[in-house]
Amino acid sequence: MYYLPRYIAVEGPIGVGKTSLAKRLAESFNYDIVLEKPEDNPFLERFYRNPKQHALATQLFFLFQRSQQLQGLKQNDLFEPVRVADFLIEKDMLFAQQNLDPDEFQLYQTVYQHLTIDAPVPDLVIYLQAPTPVLLARIQKRGIAAEQAIEADYLERLNNAYTTFFHYYDRSPLLIVNCSDLDLVGRDDDYEQLVNQIKSGLRGVHYFNPKPTLL
16 A cells, blocks of 8 residues: 655756656656746746846746646646646745845745745655756756856855755655765666655655665
């Protein structure tokens, strides 16, 4: 006997592997999947090249995009779907705090409060974490052109902001995964250990830090 959350959100900083894990979980559980679409944001590449000039437009585009996706999920609740997403809407505020000046942030907060009132709450949040050098190496390896301009200092600030955010997060059961040495997509044993944790009916905060499986 095991328990499967009906709505799982996978989160973590850029390069940690949240989209890849979300796709694998959706395939394993036969869940619908809701993915961020950074490639649709026309401001993102410009933001990485010139953050101050393009931060507000980048953040507002993502906010509108994600809120529309989550409103679609809420409208479908009558059909009791099961799904996995590779984002939490609350993380938009985290990015905004890092990237916007005070006046821009005040404007952003006003828009955010109007758009996210009815966002559905996940039954489980999986927070993937890794040190900044690991994130940078993964970003460079996957070779997405827009991401190659990401600076180490920015990624370090973002990584620290995620740590602080999830230290206080209590809206859903939370599984914190140290994936510095894990390969949750390429190594089946690593992945199965995580799936067993998910099926165990988690409540509160749990930490997943197993020894990686050796090939």
